[in-house]
Amino acid sequence: MTEVSVTKDAVPTADDLVVLKNVNKHFGALHVLQDIDLTIARGEVVVVIGPSGSGKSTLCRAINRLESIESGSITIDGKPLPEEGKALARLRADVGMVFQSFNLFAHKTVLENVMLGQLKVRKADKKAAEDKARALLDRVGVAAQADKYPAQLSGGQQQRVAIARALAMDPKVMLFDEPTSALDPEMINEVLEVMQQLARDGMTMVVVTHEMGFARSAANRVVFMADGRIVEEAVPDQFFSNPRSDRAKDFLSKILHH
Amino acid sequence: MFDFLEGYNLWEAFWTTVQLTVLSALGSLIWGTLLAAMRVGPVPLMRGFGTAYVNIVRNIPLTVIILFTSLGLNQTFGATLGSSQIESTNFRLAVLGFIAYTSAFVCEALRSGINTVPVGQAEAARALGLNFTQVLTLVVLPQAFRSVVGPLANVLIALTKNTTVAAAIGVAEAALLMKEMIENEAQLVLISAVFAFGFVCLTLPTGLILGWVSKKVAVKR
Numbered sequence: 323m324t325e326v327s328v329t330k331d332a333v334p335t336a337d338d339l340v341v342l343k344n345v346n347k348h349f350g351a352l353h354v355l356q357d358i359d360l361t362i363a364r365g366e367v368v369v370v371i372g373p374s375g376s377g378k379s380t381l382c383r384a385i386n387r388l389e390s391i392e393s394g395s396i397t398i399d400g401k402p403l404p405e406e407g408k409a410l411a412r413l414r415a416d417v418g419m420v421f422q423s424f425n426l427f428a429h430k431t432v433l434e435n436v437m438l439g440q441l442k443v444r445k446a447d448k449k450a451a452e453d454k455a456r457a458l459l460d461r462v463g464v465a466a467q468a469d470k471y472p473a474q475l476s477g478g479q480q481q482r483v484a485i486a487r488a489l490a491m492d493p494k495v496m497l498f499d500e501p502t503s504a505l506d507p508e509m510i511n512e513v514l515e516v517m518q519q520l521a522r523d524g525m526t527m528v529v530v531t532h533e534m535g536f537a538r539s540a541a542n543r544v545v546f547m548a549d550g551r552i553v554e555e556a557v558p559d560q561f562f563s564n565p566r567s568d569r570a571k572d573f574l575s576k577i578l579h580h
Numbered sequence: 581m582f583d584f585l586e587g588y589n590l591w592e593a594f595w596t597t598v599q600l601t602v603l604s605a606l607g608s609l610i611w612g613t614l615l616a617a618m619r620v621g622p623v624p625l626m627r628g629f630g631t632a633y634v635n636i637v638r639n640i641p642l643t644v645i646i647l648f649t650s651l652g653l654n655q656t657f658g659a660t661l662g663s664s665q666i667e668s669t670n671f672r673l674a675v676l677g678f679i680a681y682t683s684a685f686v687c688e689a690l691r692s693g694i695n696t697v698p699v700g701q702a703e704a705a706r707a708l709g710l711n712f713t714q715v716l717t718l719v720v721l722p723q724a725f726r727s728v729v730g731p732l733a734n735v736l737i738a739l740t741k742n743t744t745v746a747a748a749i750g751v752a753e754a755a756l757l758m759k760e761m762i763e764n765e766a767q768l769v770l771i772s773a774v775f776a777f778g779f780v781c782l783t784l785p786t787g788l789i790l791g792w793v794s795k796k797v798a799v800k801r
Contacts, residue, residue: 415709425704439708473800
């Protein structure tokens with residue numbers, strides 16, 4: 323019985339969008355990713371949580387190769403992650419990324435930020451790109467800021483623009499690397515609401531976060547990492563109410579009871 | 581008091597200085613940017629070339645480079661740079677020499693500007709699917725240039741004064757005229773003062789204007 327299910331797991335189905343197999347990476351002597359196996363299905367929202375230095379950001383960044391890996395394989399939509407060059411750029415265009423520090427292009431207006439990828443990577447024409455950019459900015463609630471520069475916006479607004487910028491590429495999957503960690507507490511919700519909406523719309527999402535409320539309400543699955551390993555994977559309800567591993571129990575006891 | 585100026589065409593001499601400066605500045609801006617792109621690029625061979633070029637060229641005295649363009653390129657290898665007259669050949673050789681020399685400094689100023697652009701800017705650009713050249717030309721370099729207008733103004737001012745070295749290969753710019761006047765007139769101090777004043781008139785506005793531009797285009801973060 324067990325063997326049957328193992329074999330079944332090993333065969334990628336058409337619905338598996340992101341597949342990590344046996345991924346390893348070191349930062350010097352530190353083994354930040356240890357034998358990571360993770361499969362993310364189309365339309366699934368996976369929230370990665372864990373203590374600082376557990377490798378969750380590195381995992382997220384490895385999926386579009388902002389961090390290289392030493393061994394193992396990562397495939398996206400059936401295609402292995404290319405090492406470099408044009409093929410890698412093409413793949414990255416299909417993988418949206420939202421950073422902790424927003425990283426909006428500081429010398430371009432909000433509108434230009436959202437148009438850049440469409441114009442230069444998707445080769446869209448200017449009118450279409452602008453219309454789409456304005457629609458997306460409207461969707462994330464910052465349409466009124468279109469002609470300002472990033473430095474003139476609040477953190478929450480900047481992060482919502484960053485989400486719009488990633489969405490403008492029509493990504494197959496969105497990666498969120500601690501999207502609310504650099505925000506003032508009052509701005510966290512406006513960003514989380516946009517992400518909730520995305521999740522409801524069926525976007526495939528990998529979210530590294532410390533927002534347990536978001537994990538509970540939006541995630542299909544919680545992945546708990548510690549010391550470079552995936553320690554536990556479960557649906558949110560089960561993970562938060564009845565964690566199996568001691569490491570997860572310890573982590574949750576520290577963050578939930580105060 | 582300024583009788584000694586009669587019979588000399590100062591305007592023409594300084595105009596040649598301006599031409600030397602502008603052409604060399606444009607050339608070294610282009611070549612220096614390419615060198616900087618090579619030095620931050622992913623191709624080891626190009627990185628090596630950029631590094632070697634900068635470290636060799638900036639450590640050779642400018643006079644040696646300018647003399648080499650004339651004695652080496654022109655007289656030994658017969659390069660005329662598409663000109664049949666010796667005067668314009670020398671002018672072109674001088675511009676070539678200034679570009680070769682100044683671009684090393686432009687490259688290093690620009691590279692320090694690239695280092696002021698947060699890594700996240702390039703990461704965000706790569707994450708959108710832009711290739712290396714696009715990341716550099718659309719995101720990194722525009723921000724790098726804005727942060728090095730001040731240092732580039734220094735390079736431009738140095739270049740303006742460095743053009744006097746072209747006198748060594750007979751280009752009729754300001755310093756050559758000064759030398760001629762000092763030989764013919766008995767007004768050593770006044771002649772020097774006139775030429776010093778001429779150069780200040782060229783470089784002082786350059787510094788002031790570019791200082792203003794530097795503040796104007798600074799990227800707010």
